[in-house]
Amino acid sequence: MLDDLDRRLLRYWQAEPSLSPGELAQRCGMTAGKAGRRIARMEEEGIIQGLGRDVNWSALGYAVEVSLRVTLDKTQGNAFDVFLAEARQVPEVIEIQTFLGRVDVRLSVIARDMAHYQQIYRARILTLPHIADIEALMHVARIKADEVLPL
Template identity: 70%
Template sequence: MLDDLDRRILRQYQADPEAGTAELAERCGATSATVWRRLERMREGGILKGVEAVIDWQALGYAVEVSLRVTLDKTVARAYDDFLIAARMVPEVLEIQTFLGRVDVRLSVIARDLAHYQVLYRDRILTLPHIADIETLMHIARVKSEEALPL
């Protein structure tokens, strides 16, 4: 379980993942050695899974984001497995989520423009296996996008 110091370290690390151990220690009111040991323990415990680069796909020329709600043909035994394997092969699919309920899978897809999306949809998405129904939701605005946890 995390104690107060662990939470302070995580809050500061979340706010500035490029900060060094000494800087984190100063912000948290602890020694560098203590912060280093705590971070190592959290890495070993699977709490910290790594540091990643966040790339702005819009800055790379992708202007369209679409969510696709997919219902699969559940009469096919391997429908989920086959669909997920094939969907992972589409580079423009950024995220795949599975659900219980009427919608089985949600895909988050990006495209350079609507013409690119139309080709992508027709040639790559609609050819994914075992689709029974698909609903397209065009993103208009991102109102909130928060990666930080409430620690």
């Protein structure tokens, strides 16, 4: 379980992800070795996952984001697995989430413009297997995109 030092490391890291392990250790009042061991342990335990950078898709020319709510035809026993495997192959699908309830899957799709989205939708999305129903929600604004936890 996390102790106060672990939570302190995570709080500083969440607030400023660009901190090096040495800078992080200094801010937390511990040695770099101790901070490094704690970070390694949290990575091994799956508390810290990946240290990648977010990509600003709009800066690369992707101005449209659409959220697709998909209900699958579950009469086939492997509908989820087959659908998810093929959806992963669509490069413009940047996120896939599964749910319990009326909606089974949500896909986040990016495109350069509406014409490009229509092309992706017709050629790549509608051809995915086992779709019973699909609803598109046009992304207007991202109000909060924060994964910082209250540690």
